[in-house]
Amino acid sequence: MQKTYKTGPHAGRQSQGMSTQTSADQRPVRFDTKIAVLLRDDLETWQRLNVTAFLVSGLGTQLPEVVGEPYIDADDTPYLPMFRQPVLVFEGGKEVLTAAHGRALQRGLPRAVFTADLFATGNDTDNRAAVRAVPTADLDLVGIAVYGPRNAVDKALKGARMHG
Template identity: 45%
Template sequence: MTQVDSLEKSAKYKIAVVLREDLQGWQKLNVTAFLVSGVTAGAMVQGLTYYDRSGYKYLPMFQEPVMTYSAPLEGLRSIADRARVRDIPFAIFTDELFLTYDDEANRQAVSAFYSEDLNLAGLAFRCPKNAADKLLKGFELMS
């Protein structure tokens, strides 16, 4: 797939981040950073490299819109259930991950809970816009 094909395909997709509404400011930033790293894994979501007038090169960024929503814990669980039923992959961040310091400990913390019992601080996914809209129905953009 060429870069142009990738750009055209991405116009039909959306990246969504949903954060639990009671998180502190630093937690929202931390959770968002980790979640979007999961969304980009293996996906063709980057645009083209940036150059300034001096010719200095900068890393590419997402070529798709990133929409950030807020929801209570039960809302996050509802969105997660909808995604599972539709077989849409998503990244999660749980409260327990605020207390861990490496990837192995993170995975162990998540594996200690059943899906329905996860203490979700946030989740993120990338999928076609119409599917994303169905997952997010009833939830508002973060203000």
């Protein structure tokens, strides 16, 4: 299966979905910012997918600069806009996630969190209440999403590895 991010062993390969090349000159685009998701490495596949979807939804609602223009196909059928740049997905142990969360807070990076408690809730109100009930240092994090300057995101995610 082809990976959708543009780093690692498939760096030269382009996906049919999200391109990192400009249409004018075909040179790779290097974004000054990075969207990254860090998942705890003991999650089941369905949990990884669910957590990733929830986390990135938070970024798009609060950071309009991460969202591109709407899509339109050749038949003029409109589609919703998506992120203007790739979302890189990383994984790490509980300690890596906790440390990355602390560094993201210290750097003031926009972030979203998903805790283990959210697997037991069924709606947004209960989700927010579950996070609100736990002090920052005690959150049982299973995933975070961060956005910001590339180097700041890289430093926040130090120790994490690309999700594979």
